[in-house]
Amino acid sequence: MNALPMVVPDPGLPTRVRIHEVGARDGLQNEKTAVPTEVKAEFIRRLRAAGLTTIEATSFVHPKWVPQLADAEELFPQVSDVDAELPVLVPNQRGLDRALALGARRIAVFASATESFAKANLNRTVDESLAVFEPVVRQAKDAGAHVRGYVSMCFGDPWEGEVPLPQVVRVCAALKDMGCDELSLGDTIGVATPSQVRALLTLLNEAGLPTAELGVHFHDTYGQALANTYAALQHGVTTVDASAGGLGGCPYAKSATGNLATEDLVWMLRGLGIETGVDLEALTATSVWMAGHLGRPSASRTVRALGPTTQPDKDQ
Numbered sequence: 001m002n003a004l005p006m007v008v009p010d011p012g013l014p015t016r017v018r019i020h021e022v023g024a025r026d027g028l029q030n031e032k033t034a035v036p037t038e039v040k041a042e043f044i045r046r047l048r049a050a051g052l053t054t055i056e057a058t059s060f061v062h063p064k065w066v067p068q069l070a071d072a073e074e075l076f077p078q079v080s081d082v083d084a085e086l087p088v089l090v091p092n093q094r095g096l097d098r099a100l101a102l103g104a105r106r107i108a109v110f111a112s113a114t115e116s117f118a119k120a121n122l123n124r125t126v127d128e129s130l131a132v133f134e135p136v137v138r139q140a141k142d143a144g145a146h147v148r149g150y151v152s153m154c155f156g157d158p159w160e161g162e163v164p165l166p167q168v169v170r171v172c173a174a175l176k177d178m179g180c181d182e183l184s185l186g187d188t189i190g191v192a193t194p195s196q197v198r199a200l201l202t203l204l205n206e207a208g209l210p211t212a213e214l215g216v217h218f219h220d221t222y223g224q225a226l227a228n229t230y231a232a233l234q235h236g237v238t239t240v241d242a243s244a245g246g247l248g249g250c251p252y253a254k255s256a257t258g259n260l261a262t263e264d265l266v267w268m269l270r271g272l273g274i275e276t277g278v279d280l281e282a283l284t285a286t287s288v289w290m291a292g293h294l295g296r297p298s299a300s301r302t303v304r305a306l307g308p309t310t311q312p313d314k315d316q
């Protein structure tokens, strides 16, 4: 076990960050092999035991579109006793009905800043998908649910290249106007750099979206996820999405690689003296355990540094 980072608080940064853990959803939706439902449930329990309190559980999407999460109906009841917020993704009315029927109380709709990804991911134009979300968000709110609105491709898009920031602001404002409680700004293919992050956050504030309602969701394709997170923290963001072990990607965006690894995030935040409530050793052990089930080592640098050097096996 390596030495822990020296804690040197930065007075310009928040004192606490809420980690929105996406490993069980964003992480596992992209795995080639289907992970058994019981393993997913155990993964969620271990994440909670490691101190995570917001753990995205699954998606109520069309099972043919994301077969890896086709067991949502089986999984959700197995984890609904876990003492954590358990958001689930819903793409439309059918998804919301399925989620509410099982007692889900945190819903996430997912929009795109670009037409190409809206079509690839939701089979709709941007405006058509927003029209689908409007009654979904209203009904979820009427049912007492908390609603998150994801916006994908906030910085770059594999088909359209660099994304004009006003285009992102328009979609964010539409989701906010519908009643979303928080937004998550997705760098789906991991191309953003810190100055772009700062520019988008500033534009969103100018458009009337407060930083307190904005979360960030970085993929680490070009190794920028931590730098981008740091820029967001400097802007006052306190909700950061991350995926245990750096699992992840999007099946409908081929150049999307893994998410920012939760362990790498916790290592940086711990060194900055920022509270997360996460036990890094327990989380690392969880990712090593999951890597054993997936049959390959974790992508997280921190897991590799702190975890066993040999390939994990399933009995760990």
Ligand SMILES: CC(C)(COP(=O)([O-])OP(=O)([O-])OC[C@H]1O[C@@H](n2cnc3c(N)ncnc32)[C@H](O)[C@@H]1OP(=O)([O-])[O-])[C@@H](O)C(=O)NCCC(=O)NCCSC(=O)C[C@@](C)(O)CC(=O)[O-]
Pocket: 026, 029, 059, 060, 061, 062, 063, 065, 066, 089, 091, 092, 094, 095, 096, 110, 121, 122, 123, 150, 151, 152, 153, 186, 187, 188, 217, 249, 250, 251, 252
């Ligand atoms: C939205 C659809 C369904 C449109 O897909 P579609 O084919 O246009 O669906 P439709 O509305 O035409 O309906 C066709 C059939 O599907 C059924 N159906 C319709 N909806 C559902 C549902 N919810 N659950 C179960 N069944 C459903 C519906 O009932 C109907 O059945 P039929 O009448 O023919 O028997 C499809 O495109 C879809 O499921 N897309 C999901 C894609 C996805 O999950 N992508 C990954 C998540 S996004 C992401 O990872 C990015 C993020 C969030 O992490 C942030 C970032 O990094 O940027």
